Structures are given as structure tokens and as C-alpha cells.
Amino acid sequence: MRSRPWVIDVLIPAWNEEASLPSVLQDIPKDWVRNIVVCDNGSTDRTAEVARAHGAIVVTQNERGYGNACLAGISYLKSLSAFEQTEIVVFLDGDYSDFPEELPQIVGPIIHNNMDMVIGSRRLGNMEPGAMTIPQRFGNWLAPFLIRLFFGYKFSDLGPFRAIRWDKLLALEMGDRNFGWTVEMQVKAAKQKLACTEVPVRYRKRALGKSKVSGTVKGAFKAGVIILATIFKELMRK
Numbered sequence: 001m002r003s004r005p006w007v008i009d010v011l012i013p014a015w016n017e018e019a020s021l022p023s024v025l026q027d028i029p030k031d032w033v034r035n036i037v038v039c040d041n042g043s044t045d046r047t048a049e050v051a052r053a054h055g056a057i058v059v060t061q062n063e064r065g066y067g068n069a070c071l072a073g074i075s076y077l078k079s080l081s082a083f084e085q086t087e088i089v090v091f092l093d094g095d096y097s098d099f100p101e102e103l104p105q106i107v108g109p110i111i112h113n114n115m116d117m118v119i120g121s122r123r124l125g126n127m128e129p130g131a132m133t134i135p136q137r138f139g140n141w142l143a144p145f146l147i148r149l150f151f152g153y154k155f156s157d158l159g160p161f162r163a164i165r166w167d168k169l170l171a172l173e174m175g176d177r178n179f180g181w182t183v184e185m186q187v188k189a190a191k192q193k194l195a196c197t198e199v200p201v202r203y204r205k206r207a208l209g210k211s212k213v214s215g216t217v218k219g220a221f222k223a224g225v226i227i228l229a230t231i232f233k234e235l236m237r238k
Contacts, residue, residue: 006111008033008163009077009086010103013069014094015041018050020206024092025054027100032107034086037076038094039069047094067181071174077166090163097131098161099202106163109197116168116194119186120161125200132203139224143183146231153190158182158227161201168194179222180230187234 010033014021021038028036038051042062051058061072070091077086088107092098098120109115122132123140132140144155160182171192176184189196 006107007085007087008090008107009035009037009088010090010092011037011039011070011073011077012051012056012092012094013039013041013066013073014043014047014051015064015069016043016045016047017094018043018046020096021047021050021094022054023096024094024100025051025056028092029101029103032103033090037073039073041065041069063177065177066179067174067177067184070181071177074169074174078170086166088163089166089169091160093160095206097204097206098159099204102161102201105199105201106161109199110163110165113197114195115197117164117185117189117196118162119155119157119196119198120159120201121155121157121198122159122201122203123156124198126202128202128204131205135224139227143227143231144186146228147183147187147190150231150235151187151190153186153196155186155196156198158186159201159203164189168192176230178226180226183227184230184234187231191234 010028012024025036036056037059038056039059039061040048040051042064048058048060059072059076061069088110090103090106092100102120106118106120109118140158143158148154172185172188174184
């Protein structure tokens with residue numbers, strides 16, 4: 001039986017989230033995590049200052065793109081010494097739509113059930129009315145359906161609140177630089193036969209700041225196209 005606590009780091013991609021980020025950082029259960037790394041994606045507001053003021057490590061990636069921010073956070077963790085390497089990485093958005101206090105439920109299946117990756121499913125949990133637009137809901141149904149059809153893995157959501165073992169994350173060799181990041185991770189996990197599961201999570205409407213995806217029809221459509229293109233790109237590599 002394991003006698004020492006797991007080393008858990010949180011990566012938060014953020015672009016202009018100075019209004020919502022304090023709530024996100026305050027609600028993360030600090031006794032569960034070692035480092036909180038905010039990946040500042042070229043913000044023009046005080047995102048970086050706010051993150052540092054709340055004890056987070058800030059990594060700067062000025063090249064815009066959700067995946068770019070996540071990759072910058074991974075590069076930071078890889079740069080640590082062998083002794084400092086993490087064991088579990090938790091991804092969490094900076095918009096306070098998720099409930100950061102649910103982190104123990106997200107990492108629980110890895111710690112207790114030997115899972116490799118855990119997705120926080122909004123569809124299985126309690127989603128506040130209006131938290132996702134109709135195009136988002138459709139895309140969030142279609143992408144898991146295609147993953148099941150083509151790769152044989154059952155997911156209900158592409159939720160950004162997720163956890164994965166560090167060694168498994170590195171083996172995925174993630175490369176998407178935009179909103180295909182979450183679906184790329186799930187498709188590659190399926191292709192590599194990782195032990196995956198989902199846990200129900202709550203999800204609320206953004207109260208502060210402006211959505212980068214659902215704020216406009218164009219943004220939602222663009223994200224949907226990127227997600228579907230990512231699935232078919234990985235299918236061609238099968």
C-alpha cells in the first residue's frame with residue numbers, strides 16, 4: 001500500500017481571466033495539490049498579477065490558443081528536476097464555470113482505482129441552465145459519439161476539468177494548439193488503451209468575464225469545427 005501522498009499539480013490555461021481567476025484559485029483545495037500553474041495566454045489584463053497574488057506559478061505563452069497555453073504548462077512541469085516531477089496533472093479552466101472544490105472527486109479514481117485518466121462529466125452531473133449554448137451541447141454530444149464509433153471508448157463529455165497520470169500524459173505526445181486539445185487527449189487515450197473513467201461534476205454559467213467560445217456564434221462554430229477536425233485527423237493516423 002502506498003505510504004506517501006500523491007504529487008498533484010494543477011494547470012489552468014487563462015486568457016483575460018482577472019475577474020474570475022481569484023475565485024478559481026481560492027476554491028482549489030490546497031491540501032490536495034502541490035503547485036497551481038496558471039498558463040497566461042497573452043492576457044491584456046491583470047491575469048498574471050492576480051495569479052501570483054494568490055500563490056500560483058505563472059507561465060507565459062503569448063502565442064494564442066487553448067492548447068498552446070496547456071503545452072506551456074506541460075513544458076514547465078517537464079523542466080523540473082527528476083526529483084520534482086509530478087504524478088498527477090489536473091486541468092481546470094480559469095473561468096469559474098467548474099467547481100474547483102470537486103478536485104478530490106476528479107483525482108479519486110486515479111488514486112483509489114488505478115485509473116489513468118478521469119474526465120469530469122457535466123452531462124452526468126448537474127449543469128446549470130444556460131451554462132452551455134445549443135451548438136455547444138450538440139458538439140459535446142457529437143464528439144463523444146464519434147470517439148465511441150471510431151475508437152471504441154465511451155465518453156459522455158469533453159469537459160475541461162480532468163486529471164491524468166503524468167507519465168501517461170507525456171506518452172500521449174499532445175500537440176493540438178487550440179480548442180481541439182480536450183478531444184485530442186481523449187482520442188489519443190483511447191488509441192493507447194488507457195484506463196479511463198468519468199465522474200459527474202457540476203457546471204455553472206460564467207458570472208464574470210467573457211467566454212472565448214460560447215460568447216459568439218462564430219466562436220462556438222469555430223471551436224466545433226476544430227474539435228471535429230481533430231477527431232478525423234487522429235482517425236487517419238489510426
